[in-house]
């Protein structure tokens with residue numbers, strides 16, 4: 001199965017702000033500093049070195065802009081919506097919020113106000129809360145459309161070649177065939193070794 005379409009180029013007038021920052025940055029060197037610390041290479045700079053082997057060419061400027069734009073749009077709205085939905089679920093379930101707060105209090109020192117990266121492996125309940133919220137209230141309801149490249153039988157149905165297939169992510173997360181009490185917000189399902197399914 002392949003993707004139904006590759007990212008389409010964004011319109012000319014949207015390029016302006018990106019274009020300005022692309023120019024002149026193209027060949028900037030990423031040298032280590034005086035302490036030998038490797039710099040972080042910006043995503044956009046990695047795209048300058050992409051070679052499309054079959055087409056024997058590099059990415060065009062408009063394609064680079066499209067890929068950067070895709071990164072912003074795919075990464076920002078999904079993340080902020082996921083956070084809003086997690087917070088909404090915690091507001092709706094104060095006992096779960098309390099359990100999460102206790103877990104966090106247990107790993108951070110007196111006076112600390114933030115969870116750091118190194119704490120994340122010590123917060124299984126936080127992980128479970130995030131997964132449960134993504135299951136019950138996914139920020140996106142569909143996956144990226146796929147296209148069937150040959151006739152295939154899926155769940156007893158013939159899907160002919162070239163059919164565009166849409167996977168409804170929200171239905172998967174709320175299916176009674178897969179989850180016990182799917183409409184209930186219960187992070188404990190993700191606390192066991194299993195992945196929360198029946």
Ligand code: HEM
Pocket residue numbers: 070071074075076078079082138139140142143144145169
């Ligand atoms: C909670 C946060 C996020 C959710 C719920 C989410 C959800 C998704 C989903 C459902 C897809 C489609 C996957 C598929 O059809 O196979 C997708 C694709 C994608 N996401 Fe996210 N995403 C999140 C965060 C991010 C972030 C932070 C970035 C980038 C910084 C990002 C970049 C992308 C890109 C580039 C694709 C397309 C991948 C491809 O073409 O193979 N996403 N995301």
